[in-house]
Amino acid sequence: DHVLNVVKIFEMTYLSRVLGFSVCFFSMIIIPSLVRSSVVPNGNVTENFEQEIKNLEKFEEQNENLISRNDLPCDNDAHFKIQCTSVRRAVRKWRQRSWMKGKTPPHVSQLFDEPYRPQDSKHFEVSSSSSFEAKPERVQDMHYADGTHLRSFTGVDQVYMGDYHAKSPFAVIIDCNSPDFNGVDGILGFGLEKSGSSYPTPILFALTDPTNAASNAQGLQRKFSFFSTDDAAEVQLGGFDPETVTGPMWYTRALSDDDFIVGVTSLTYGHPTKGPKTQLLKFSDPTGEEYLPAIMDSGTSCLVIPGDKLDGRLRNSPFDDFTELWDEGTSFWVTIGGRTFEIPYSSWFLAETNQTCVQPSPDGMEGLLIGDV
Numbered sequence: 001d002h003v004l005n006v007v008k009i010f011e012m013t014y015l016s017r018v019l020g021f022s023v024c025f026f027s028m029i030i031i032p033s034l035v036r037s038s039v040v041p042n043g044n045v046t047e048n049f050e051q052e053i054k055n056l057e058k059f060e061e062q063n064e065n066l067i068s069r070n071d072l073p074c075d076n077d078a079h080f081k082i083q084c085t086s087v088r089r090a091v092r093k094w095r096q097r098s099w100m101k102g103k104t105p106p107h108v109s110q111l112f113d114e115p116y117r118p119q120d121s122k123h124f125e126v127s128s129s130s131s132f133e134a135k136p137e138r139v140q141d142m143h144y145a146d147g148t149h150l151r152s153f154t155g156v157d158q159v160y161m162g163d164y165h166a167k168s169p170f171a172v173i174i175d176c177n178s179p180d181f182n183g184v185d186g187i188l189g190f191g192l193e194k195s196g197s198s199y200p201t202p203i204l205f206a207l208t209d210p211t212n213a214a215s216n217a218q219g220l221q222r223k224f225s226f227f228s229t230d231d232a233a234e235v236q237l238g239g240f241d242p243e244t245v246t247g248p249m250w251y252t253r254a255l256s257d258d259d260f261i262v263g264v265t266s267l268t269y270g271h272p273t274k275g276p277k278t279q280l281l282k283f284s285d286p287t288g289e290e291y292l293p294a295i296m297d298s299g300t301s302c303l304v305i306p307g308d309k310l311d312g313r314l315r316n317s318p319f320d321d322f323t324e325l326w327d328e329g330t331s332f333w334v335t336i337g338g339r340t341f342e343i344p345y346s347s348w349f350l351a352e353t354n355q356t357c358v359q360p361s362p363d364g365m366e367g368l369l370i371g372d373v
Contacts, residue, residue: 074255074256074257074259074261075256075257082366083292083366083367084255084256084259084261084293084367086365086366086367087261087293087294087295087366087367087368088259088261088295113179114179114182115179116176116177116178116179116181116182117179117182118176120182120183121181121182121183121184121185122185124172126155131157131158131167132155132156132157133156134153134154134155134172135153135154135155135156135169138153138154138200139151139152139153139154140153140154140171140199147177147178148178148180149175149176149177149178150173150175150176150178151173151175151176152171152172152173152174152175153172154169154171154200155169155171155172156170157170159206161203161207161237162237163216164207164215164216164217164237165207165214165216165217166206166207166209166212166215166216167206167212167214167215168200168201168206168212169200169201169206170200171199188203188235189202189203189299190203190204190224192258192259192260193205194258195258204222204224204237205222207220207237208220208222217237220237220238221238221239223237223238223239224236224237224239224240225241226298250337250339251337252336252337252338252339253337255293259295260295260296260297261293261294261296262294262336262337263291263292263293263294263337264281264291264292264293264294264334264335264367264368265290265291265335266281266333266334266335266340267279267280267305267318267332267333267334267335267368268280268332268333269321269322269330269331269332269333270330270331271327271329271330271331272329272330272331272342272344277333280305280316280318280321281314281318282314282315282316283313283314284309284312284313284315292306292310292367292368293366293367293368294336294368294369294370295367295368295369295370296370297370297371298372299371299372300369300371301371301372302357302358302359302371302372302373303332303343303348303357303358303359303368303369303370303371303373304358304359304361304365304368304370304371305318305319305322305358305359305360305361305368306318306319306360306361306365306366306367306368307320308361308363310366319358319359319361322358328349329345331343331344331345332348334370343373347373348373357371357373358373
């Protein structure tokens with residue numbers, strides 16, 4: 001039951017988990033009034049791709065020590081648990097943008113070039129709702145390394161997503177300083193529910209809570225898929241619409257029960273059509289079963305790869321090798337669950353500003369972070 005769906009849509013690869021996918025780690029943050037989505041899931045979300053399942057079973061048989069285990073390495077393997085924890089911390093405490101021009105080291109800006117303009121967003125009108133409940137005693141303060149600060153309190157009200165609705169908690173922003181939120185009406189997140197967390201219940205869990213009498217989505221499966229382009233995006237609830245997917249769905253096991261972590265066995269870099277590709281994960285004692293934890297987080301802008309040898313687990317520093325090899329028109333290839341996915345040049349290079357979106361991991365992070373690239 002710990003599975004990730006890997007969806008190839010047009011030229012972009014996205015991931016969604018059978019139990020939900022983390023778009024960001026908030027349940028939902030609202031600056032404005034909620035807008036009802038026009039997207040309604042359709043198609044048979046339980047369609048069984050028999051051949052793909054056979055392929056998965058074959059891969060599992062061939063890699064039993066890697067993925068076909070009864071326990072989850074992030075939760076039960078003492079050494080690997082430390083690695084997974086380091087990746088989780090990196091996402092929550094180190095979400096920042098750092099850029100590299102040409103072959104120079106990345107530069108992290110701590111200042112914003114423009115102010116936050118709250119007037120550009122639509123705001124949630126508390127006085128217009130007769131059912132809104134404020135929980136002012138539950139305040140969240142979030143600080144990021146790039147200087148972004150969000151302060152919010154918890155509220156409860158009817159939340160609508162397409163034809164689905166439920167009484168659900170969410171975070172109401174009362175202070176923000178980042179221009180990234182200019183013109184943004186809110187943040188919708190599909191993070192997993194974590195025990196002991198002070199954050200509101202994730203929206204998908206609230207919608208599908210069988211004890212939530214105010215929900216009409218109690219029978220909805222805790223699955224979703226999403227995809228986006230530069231100017232449009234879509235979220236599908238309850239699974240995925242096969243008509244929007246090129247090819248069948250491919251499944252790979254998750255390594256944790258409460259985070260979207262997968263095992264990366266290979267990361268190569270080079271030109272798609274010429275020359276050899278360079279392996280960036282050079283394990284010190286390769287046996288063919290090595291892998292590093294990688295968290296999938298669309299709320300992070302860039303691809304984050306190890307910036308050192310990970311206490312000897314690697315013979316190289318992947319980020320240093322990348323900076324030495326950097327060239328125009330190149331791609332990354334990441335292998336997850338026996339399948340390799342290309343991250344093309346157009347996804348991680350910003351042509352308009354001549355900048356890359358690849359960055360080294362912070363000290364103490366023993367894995368990768370695959371962001372919105």
